[in-house]
Amino acid sequence: DVKVTQSSRYLVKRTGEKVFLECVQDMDHENMFWYRQDPGLGLRLIYFSYDVKMKEKGDIPEGYSVSREKKERFSLILESASTNQTSMYLCASSLSPTYEQYFGPGTRLTVT
Amino acid sequence: SQQGEEDPQALSIQEGENATMNCSYKTSINNLQWYRQNSGRGLVHLILIRSNEREKHSGRLRVTLDTSKKSSSLLITASRAADTASYFCATDAHFNKFYFGSGTKLNVKP
Numbered sequence: 001d002v003k004v005t006q007s008s009r010y011l012v013k014r015t016g017e018k019v020f021l022e023c024v025q026d027m028d029h030e031n032m033f034w035y036r037q038d039p040g041l042g043l044r045l046i047y048f049s050y051d052v053k054m055k056e057k058g059d060i061p062e063g064y065s066v067s068r069e070k071k072e073r074f075s076l077i078l079e080s081a082s083t084n085q086t087s088m089y090l091c092a093s094s095l096s097p098t099y100e101q102y103f104g105p106g107t108r109l110t111v112t
Numbered sequence: 113s114q115q116g117e118e119d120p121q122a123l124s125i126q127e128g129e130n131a132t133m134n135c136s137y138k139t140s141i142n143n144l145q146w147y148r149q150n151s152g153r154g155l156v157h158l159i160l161i162r163s164n165e166r167e168k169h170s171g172r173l174r175v176t177l178d179t180s181k182k183s184s185s186l187l188i189t190a191s192r193a194a195d196t197a198s199y200f201c202a203t204d205a206h207f208n209k210f211y212f213g214s215g216t217k218l219n220v221k222p
Binding site: 004035040041042044045048058088090092097098099100102103104105106108 | 209
């Protein structure tokens with residue numbers, strides 16, 4: 001079974017802090033994704049990566065950056081956390097961009 | 113506005129009844145997927161239907177796709193309390209990008 005793990009289930013950070021969210025998948029998938037989920041807005045794509053060191057912006061990349069140094073690991077970085085980045089963050093991976101995506105359990109981030 | 117939109121936003125039924133939820137989208141697609149999310153958890157893939165398919169089954173799930181109307185429906189037959197979850201459709205409007213709707217929240221009462 002594909003397993004996607006995220007470093008924290010719950011995280012509380014202060015405004016202005018640098019925040020790292022880590023995601024690891026164990027199925028050698030080329031593609032990895034970061035979404036944020038807010039009530040009434042569904043999932044919105046922040047960034048995705050289709051190979052090591054490759055990344056592409058999604059629909060809401062502002063205020064975020066990503067890093068993919070190894071195939072199995074995709075990190076989301078909030079350079080300077082703000083209260084409007086309080087959200088559920090979901091990581092996913094897939095064999096191919098248009099195939100099914102496997103999701104991690106999510107990280108609920110609160111920025112105070 | 114979003115590519116995929118589910119309807120209704122919320123649905124409450126009794127155990128044993130069928131649940132139908134719909135998804136509409138705006139642009140041409142290669143495939144459409146349905147996912148389930150239990151409260152506060154990650155999404156789980158249910159079924160993928162390609163643009164050249166009209167209907168697909170998986171256990172108690174039946175998905176239809178009408179590309180002329182740009183819509184899809186997910187039917188869950190003989191629902192169970194364990195089916196209580198949010199259901200999302202996702203469409204690949206652009207290469208490498210999937211767009212998720214805001215979901216249908218299904219409550220199955222025992």
